[in-house]
Amino acid sequence: MESGNEHATTYQYHAEDKVLLAVDCIIFGFDQEDLKILLIKRGFEPEKGKWSLVGGFLKKEETLEDAATRILKSYTGLDDIYMEQVDTFSEVNRDPVERTVSTAYYALINIKEHSISNKQFSANWFSVSKAPHLIFDHDKMVQHALRRLRNRAATEPIGFDLLPEKFTMRQLQKLYEAIWDTQFDKRNFINKIHAMNILDKLAEKDMTTSRKGSFLYKFDAEKSKAQNDKSFDFKG
């Protein structure tokens, strides 16, 4: 139901207030070590030069998802990034220039496999824990997105595409540790992952990080699908 002149029986949408609708993109990235977030330097007043999320305004003929995709690409060159909605922020004065409601989207990507081809806006990765303060309510948005990400990581095998195609258990563990900002016992971690039965262990080893070398694994989409109904439940 949408109504305006409440309780009227004849109705004209055009009597209603219209507002600016924006999207802001919280792009998390992983670089085999830290959970990072992508920020750009705001190119106009107010708050020109400050670090900010990638964001922009919704156009009349696109969905919020489309807007997020378009805007992300236009500021960074990042393409084909699937984002999920986080929340919509509507504090009246969240943007000092003009009433703007903003819907936040997030994604988690592999830093190495996506290049920031547009350098114009100084797009840059920051450790989540060391990121600068952001403009407006963007810090709050990041917090919400982080919560959402963790929820997600707890219930679905998220993030195997953040790693190289072949990865070591150690790398996978680092990813989960970065997402949860904590440490896991490696034996328990491996057991948990094994129990999920969604990986293939390869014969190859990665020799770059130790003399002994560590076995490589691959995410197995088939297996994962087979496990789909069984509830995935990774608790930090």
Place this chain on the structure above:
Amino acid sequence: MESGNEHATTYQYHAEDKVLLAVDCIIFGFDQEDLKILLIKRGFEPEKGKWSLVGGFLKKEETLEDAATRILKSYTGLDDIYMEQVDTFSEVNRDPVERTVSTAYYALINIKEHSISNKQFSANWFSVSKAPHLIFDHDKMVQHALRRLRNRAATEPIGFDLLPEKFTMRQLQKLYEAIWDTQFDKRNFINKIHAMNILDKLAEKDMTTSRKGSFLYKFDAEKSKAQNDKSFDFKG
């Protein structure tokens, strides 16, 4: 970050498209038996006379939360209902009249303790499982809200205020069964609830449903607070 004329260094928000922003309220209620949802009859074209969620447009000077509260009150008389955001729906043609983006909010209330004082819009409770088809994308909104509600019920002691102040285990079980649309074993249910340690068992019995009578319980806010950190985890 909000931008419009992308990549411009001087910037005027007013060049941007503005759209109508609506809120739709998914009000779940419980009547000691079924999980219900509150619908009203749409009073204007298009889809006049069809069942619809309670909804309306955001005004410039209010937050979405405020709008949800105002609109819910204006159509039903319901007051003091705390709603949570579900999602924002932005399909370009979701409303055939005009481009409208809508943010859905939900709440869970005790039907008996809140009266629908405004009869003008035929506000009516429907069993979630037997509700009529709704206009626009409202069915989808309800599905999202239901998912959110279950998530919530799984991780927090939700819904004790849906029951009378004093309630029986049987009633509480019915509530959880309604939310999850399933059946629980009563012994296991009681054990689980006891383990949470958030209820007081009273000396009184409710004699209305059986000859033996069943003990009444009360939600104990103190205890609940004490358990707060410990993770609550109710799995259907």
Place this chain on the structure above:
DNA sequence: TCAAAAGTGTTGACCCTACACCCATGG
């Protein structure tokens, strides 16, 4: 031969599930 990372199993505690019978009472 040593340093550095990889790999590996077990035990105890707890939790969850499945399951069936007696109790109290009003009629």
Place this chain on the structure above:
DNA sequence: CCATGGGTGTAGGGTCAACACTTTTGA
């Protein structure tokens, strides 16, 4: 005395967390 709903306990299996030592090999 009986029909109805209320109440109760346990045993077995599975899961989780805690925990320390051995292996490999390049330098």
